[in-house]
Amino acid sequence: MTSALPELVSYLEGLPEPHILFDRQYRILAANAAYRRQFSPDASVLGRTCHEVSHRFRVPCDQAGETCPLVRARESGQRERVLHLHHTAQGEAYVDIELVPLRDASGEQTCFIEKMAPLRVAQGEPAAAGLIGRSPAFARLLEQVARVGPSNASVLLLGESGTGKELIAHAVHEASARAAHPLVVVDCASLPESLFESELFGHERGAYTGAHAARPGLAEAASGGTLFLDEVGDIALAMQVKLLRLLESGTYRRVGSTELRRTDLRVVAATHRDLKAMVADGRFREDLYHRLSTFPIRLPALRERAGDIALLAVGLLARVAPQRRLGLSRQALARLGTQPFPGNVRELRNVLERAALFTDGTLIDDLQIEQALAADGPVAPRVPVRAAAPPEAGPSLREMASAQLQARLDAHHGSRAELARQLGISERSLYRKLRALAPRE
Incomplete structure (x- = not known):
């Protein structure tokens, strides 16, 4: 294998797709220009392990919850294909990997060639377009x-x-x-x-x-x-x-x-x-x-890929309100994570679009998420138009949100703690909202 290495390295260098050659200990022996550009433009990869460069893992993929093509090739004795989420110069991206084992004169697997083809239609991080997700169900789909x-x-x-x-x-x-x-x-x-x-x-x-x-x-x-x-x-x-x-x-x-x-x-x-x-x-x-x-x-339902909701929410928010640069608080993301979303990603998008309309600043909190979710419930009574408003003006978004919360309060006959539980918020958050409903002196 050593004598054939220069010719093999020269062959890989001329290929347009990212390729690496590595040994049984996962150490990279050669990487072509396409690989270096995509996965490590500012540092040498020779001598480093493939899982360190591609995944930032300290251990091989199979010890970090991923499917390792090298392990599968050792077991099957033939080429293997897997889909991995890799770190690239442009961020995390899904990559279709094809690994081919190379044998010496005795038939023993000594080195491996790995070809990587980016799956350009999906991302493992929030994006303004394309498919988004990291969950196992999403990865199997891709x-x-x-x-x-x-x-x-x-x-x-x-x-x-x-x-x-x-x-x-x-x-x-x-x-x-x-x-x-x-x-x-x-x-x-x-x-x-x-x-x-x-x-x-x-x-x-x-x-x-x-x-x-x-x-x-x-x-x-x-x-x-x-x-x-x-x-x-x-x-x-x-x-x-x-x-x-x-x-x-x-x-x-x-x-x-x-x-x-x-x-x-x-x-x-x-x-x-x-x-x-x-x-x-x-x-x-x-x-x-x-x-x-x-x-x-x-296609998996959203409830089967609950771990993707936060990623999807950030990506979808950039699509429904591209000019506003809105963010989501931890509480808002946590509230979204508790929803079953029977309408799946389409319903999540609708909730985010409503929440954006209920938000005056740049950060969507759990209050706006709650208001957006409540909009799918019973129709709330209209709030009377203030005298200063023109006769044809309707209630403001803030007034509509207050009316929806007031309607839930009027219909509830249990404790405040039970109402907070139904709304998916803390009692402290509920009391803060109730204080906002109270008429000012």
Whole structure:
């Protein structure tokens, strides 16, 4: 291996992707320019361990709660792939790792080559765009995206509403060789059966009343790229047959035409419905289900990745109020962490947007979070308009928040301690809010 090292190092240096060569003790023997730029631009990595450079770990990955590709390669005797969260010059980022063991003349594994491909659609820290998370459930989701993305396999995204299925569809598309071509979204739930065929396949002039000109469909627009069928469970049975033909043969006919057309596309579908149950009930074609679910991915609910709520909250806040540079107090983050969020990430985003509107300063506290959460409860009585206000003016945001708290107080017949527990705040915080409600002398 030593005699081949210079040639091997020269080969790695010419590769565009980050590569390192390291020994059985995890010590880096060689690192190409791409690796040095991304992971250690200001210091040498030679002689240091891969887990120190990439993770800031003092021990190997498998001793720090991660999956170590070297350990897996020793056990399997073959190349291994894992998804890790690495420290880079741009911050923490998810990296798809492929490790290949190298053997000496006796067949013993002596060195390992590791190739790293950043998963650019996800971050392990707050960001203004893309997927955000660090929890094990989120990491497993991304690992599946990294596996299926480069292929042409059909992907079926399953999960509750609000879990981010369209974002994952974009991630699958961006990880594919089709990323330079369009991702075309078909909102199946909003298209009536009478328009679905025309929207998907297009129509010729005079095909029906109002068709004054020929028009290409979404399947044609997606050629070379990805067709995302959102809420695919809402497609009528009659249309499912024609969709199946498109997926199996890549062919279709515009409405009003006998000409067979071809398109080259990859399909990603999504639904919150139980398609297997719909197949059993005869509401969804079994052959179409199997054609769509070549690679099913279940998206975790937010309650399954509670450790990501703080990261998501900071990132989402930057999206809903980009000009205000708002922050979240520890108490606010703690309050968010106690919520079940049945509406998942979409509900979290709504709460943060409301909390931003309730906030006058630059820091959102638990009071504003409580006000935002209470907005989903019973409608509070309106606060009378002050005399100084114009007749058409409504209550201010602060008055609305006070009214919501007053409504909860009026409806509660137990102790103050019990009310504080229901609101998810301390008794001290509750008394502070009640003092603010009291009329001033």
